[in-house]
Amino acid sequence: MMLARRLLTGNGAAAWAARLAQVDYIPAFPITPQTEIIETLSRWIDNGEIPGKLVTLESEHSMITAAGAAAATGVRVFTATSSQGLLYGMEMLYTVAGWRVPFVLINVSRALASPVTLEPDHNDVLAARDSGFLQIHCATCQEVLDITLMAYRLSEDARVRLPAIVNEDGFYLSFTREPVYIPDADEVKDFIGEFDSENMQFRASAPTSQAVAVLGGSPYSYFRYESHLAAENARIVFDEICDEFEQRFGRKYGALESYHVDDADYVIFMVGCFATKAKAAVDSLRKAGWKIGLLRPRLLRPFPGEKISQLLAGKKGVAVIDQNLSMGKGGILHCELASVLYGNKDAPPVLMSFIGGLGGRDISQEEFFEIAKQLKQASETNEIPAPRLLYTVDELRQIHKLQAIAHVERAILNRDHQNPDSHE
Amino acid sequence: MNDTHFKRMKDLPSTHLLGTGTPMCAGCGGLQAINDIYDILGEKTVFINAAGCMTLLSVYPFTPFRGSWLYTAMASAPAGAQGVRDALDILLEKKKIGQEENLTAVVLTGDGSAYGMGLSATSAAIDRNLDFIYICYDNEGYGNTGQQYSSATPHGARTSTSSGSMGYPGFKKDLFSIWAAHKPTYVATVIGAEPLDLARKIEKAAQLKGPRFIITLSPCPTGWGFDPQETMQIGKLAVKSGVWPLKEYIDGKIIHTKVPKIRMSVEDYLATQFRFAHLFKPERNTRLIDEIQGRVDEYWDHVS
Ligand SMILES: Cc1ncc(C[n+]2csc(CCOP(=O)(O)OP(=O)(O)O)c2C)c(N)n1
Numbered sequence: 112m113m114l115a116r117r118l119l120t121g122n123g124a125a126a127w128a129a130r131l132a133q134v135d136y137i138p139a140f141p142i143t144p145q146t147e148i149i150e151t152l153s154r155w156i157d158n159g160e161i162p163g164k165l166v167t168l169e170s171e172h173s174m175i176t177a178a179g180a181a182a183a184t185g186v187r188v189f190t191a192t193s194s195q196g197l198l199y200g201m202e203m204l205y206t207v208a209g210w211r212v213p214f215v216l217i218n219v220s221r222a223l224a225s226p227v228t229l230e231p232d233h234n235d236v237l238a239a240r241d242s243g244f245l246q247i248h249c250a251t252c253q254e255v256l257d258i259t260l261m262a263y264r265l266s267e268d269a270r271v272r273l274p275a276i277v278n279e280d281g282f283y284l285s286f287t288r289e290p291v292y293i294p295d296a297d298e299v300k301d302f303i304g305e306f307d308s309e310n311m312q313f314r315a316s317a318p319t320s321q322a323v324a325v326l327g328g329s330p331y332s333y334f335r336y337e338s339h340l341a342a343e344n345a346r347i348v349f350d351e352i353c354d355e356f357e358q359r360f361g362r363k364y365g366a367l368e369s370y371h372v373d374d375a376d377y378v379i380f381m382v383g384c385f386a387t388k389a390k391a392a393v394d395s396l397r398k399a400g401w402k403i404g405l406l407r408p409r410l411l412r413p414f415p416g417e418k419i420s421q422l423l424a425g426k427k428g429v430a431v432i433d434q435n436l437s438m439g440k441g442g443i444l445h446c447e448l449a450s451v452l453y454g455n456k457d458a459p460p461v462l463m464s465f466i467g468g469l470g471g472r473d474i475s476q477e478e479f480f481e482i483a484k485q486l487k488q489a490s491e492t493n494e495i496p497a498p499r500l501l502y503t504v505d506e507l508r509q510i511h512k513l514q515a516i517a518h519v520e521r522a523i524l525n526r527d528h529q530n531p532d533s534h535e
Numbered sequence: 536m537n538d539t540h541f542k543r544m545k546d547l548p549s550t551h552l553l554g555t556g557t558p559m560c561a562g563c564g565g566l567q568a569i570n571d572i573y574d575i576l577g578e579k580t581v582f583i584n585a586a587g588c589m590t591l592l593s594v595y596p597f598t599p600f601r602g603s604w605l606y607t608a609m610a611s612a613p614a615g616a617q618g619v620r621d622a623l624d625i626l627l628e629k630k631k632i633g634q635e636e637n638l639t640a641v642v643l644t645g646d647g648s649a650y651g652m653g654l655s656a657t658s659a660a661i662d663r664n665l666d667f668i669y670i671c672y673d674n675e676g677y678g679n680t681g682q683q684y685s686s687a688t689p690h691g692a693r694t695s696t697s698s699g700s701m702g703y704p705g706f707k708k709d710l711f712s713i714w715a716a717h718k719p720t721y722v723a724t725v726i727g728a729e730p731l732d733l734a735r736k737i738e739k740a741a742q743l744k745g746p747r748f749i750i751t752l753s754p755c756p757t758g759w760g761f762d763p764q765e766t767m768q769i770g771k772l773a774v775k776s777g778v779w780p781l782k783e784y785i786d787g788k789i790i791h792t793k794v795p796k797i798r799m800s801v802e803d804y805l806a807t808q809f810r811f812a813h814l815f816k817p818e819r820n821t822r823l824i825d826e827i828q829g830r831v832d833e834y835w836d837h838v839s
């Protein structure tokens with residue numbers, strides 16, 4: 112096996128995955144920080160380096176419609192978006208998932224308006240949590256490439272047949288160069304196989320109606336349950352695919368990344384590339400004698416609840432760091448985790464919630480240490496503090512300073528407006 | 536129209552390809568037109584539908600279509616056609632399927648979708664020179680949700696969201712011109728009550744390539760308030776009064792295909808429908824009737 116290793120951004124890795132998966136069709140629409148993916152693919156197609164057709168639609172709503180319709184006609188589809196784009200297409204995410212069409216959508220996480228920003232958090236992709244798309248989160252550029260390839264296998268598997276979102280964090284992954292192994296094209300071809308549309312296609316000789324209306328709750332429930340059961344199947348299928356991937360390509364993945372969890376008393380639970388920062392903190396804390404680990408789900412839909420319960424059984428405490436915020440409730444992962452742990456007899460007695468990393472705000476090593484400290488304290492005192500919103504005194508001071516400046520500027524403007532000659 | 540198959544009424548198909556027993560209202564002018572259109576487009580089609588009355592044509596597990604069907608959403612049927620067309624082209628190019636498996640992508644939406652929510656998707660489909668046929672059945676309101684006004688609702692019409700004494704204050708959007716301004720291959724207005732004119736236009740559209748558009752005014756007993764058996768009559772009146780000009784855009788030119796020799800007064804048309812009843816009762820609103828007549832006259836003054 113020829114191993115090519117080169118420096119790729121997360122977006123570069125995503126484009127390479129689409130290339131290696133030999134996708135037929137790429138409906139596209141630009142949005143920062145995703146745009147580089149479609150630009151790269153477009154360049155390759157225009158240069159004749161790869162086959163395939165890329166079409167820029169006029170919106171993500173149309174883009175996802177075209178993606179679903181093309182998959183329903185019987186070709187392999189790739190698409191990508193981010194943030195506002197994902198939300199703009201939300202109606203169609205739910206719709207095409209119900210069509211049971213397999214394809215892969217890369218979401219490059221970016222925080223949602225308002226206020227508008229370019230930097231990442233996970234509220235965008237978690238808004239698609241209940242859409243029927245499978246959802247897999249990456250933490251490195253290598254993962255973006257490998258997981259996207261696996262997502263095609265997963266999505267197209269006869270037991271699943273659901274579209275999949277592969278998530279990479281904007282900026283921190285999308286624009287960060289890391290060394291990435293690019294697998295051999297023929298081996299990937301072997302691994303993913305030809306696109307099999309099964310019975311989903313539009314052909315003159317075999318007329319079909321797809322995505323028809325239903326009358327009443329019974330047929331509706333039937334189709335919704337079918338989708339749910341297919342998503343449940345994806346849990347086992349993903350494990351199988353990970354095993355096969357490891358055999359073929361030598362890199363091991365799974366529904367979860369478990370880092371020093373086995374002998375840990377305390378565990379940090381989070382998704383995405385900020386988990387890399389948590390790993391560094393775990394390393395430092397371990398050096399200082401802490402029994403602490405990190406558990407990072409890659410698979411969010413289907414949720415690997417049983418595995419998580421097993422891995423967390425007997426731990427003293429778990430801190431969930433949510434890079435998202437459900438106003439009036441708190442962290443979304445925290446709720447997800449609580450729902451799988453509750454009632455297990457050896458579930459960790461302490462489950463704490465921290466919100467951090469919103470809109471690309473860093474989570475510093477000191478903050479991870481503080482989280483660990485609070486976790487230990489809660490476990491020792493048996494008092495679980497209310498969810499914490501990570502923010503430092505210094506940050507608050509900076510914001511107040513900006514507000515003060517804005518007020519002064521406004522006052523000067525008002526004064527000048529009232530007597531324009533005051534400057535003379 | 537020299538090489539048309541449809542020279543006289545008896546050339547029209549006598550039986551319909553579209554199955555019967557749909558849940559559409561009796562006397563539905565939209566369904567009438569779709570019946571006629573389907574006879575000509577045939578079963579080597581995939582109908583890509585947006586939310587509206589016609590969505591209920593295909594309800595699991597039944598469909599009146601002999602060909603294929605894909606329901607999308609209210610705003611993005613043209614994008615659905617893009618995906619289907621592109622995928623078929625890819626399969627043809629890769630020789631995964633032969634020409635005999637090819638299908639025509641036909642978008643089917645109401646006016647609410649065509650004039651409003653789906654207009655941006657349609658405009659962009661024309662930019663991309665998408666090879667498809669778009670059929671808009673125009674019942675001049677959001678019919679499926681109970682006939683609220685849309686941007687296709689005519690001035691003065693009562694709808695469930697314009698129930699005051701003056702009816703709908705806006706004016707029917709000129710979608711024909713908006714579509715034609717994009718310079719697509721073909722745009723035509725038709726109506727089920729003029730089946731020969733309709734058949735010739737659909738026949739022509741079917742022979743062309745690129746973006747092709749049909750708007751069919753669709754008298755709607757339920758939304759407009761008339762007896763289902765009057766659909767044909769009201770359709771004919773719409774043409775004879777000049778309210779619904781039958782025309783086509785092709786090669787940069789607009790041709791009127793059926794110019795009423797003596798135009799009947801608009802009042803004759805308005806008086807047939809409950810949605811205009813407030814123009815006549817409790818007292819005649821001459822100003823508004825004249826205004827509506829004035830607009831129709833002005834339109835025809837500009838038709839050479
Ligand atoms: C995004 C969205 N908004 C609203 C609706 C509700 N809705 C369903 S059909 C319809 C009316 C569509 O009007 P039109 O296109 O004229 O078709 P008609 O119902 O008259 O046949 C509406 C508003 C919807 N399905 N989707």
Ligand code: SF4
Pocket residue numbers: 559560561562563564565566588674678679753754755756757758
């Ligand atoms: S409401 Fe009007 S357009 Fe809709 S099915 Fe009934 S008659 Fe046809």
Ligand SMILES: [Mg+2]
Pocket residue numbers: 587645646647672673674675676677678679685
């Ligand atoms: Mg309508």
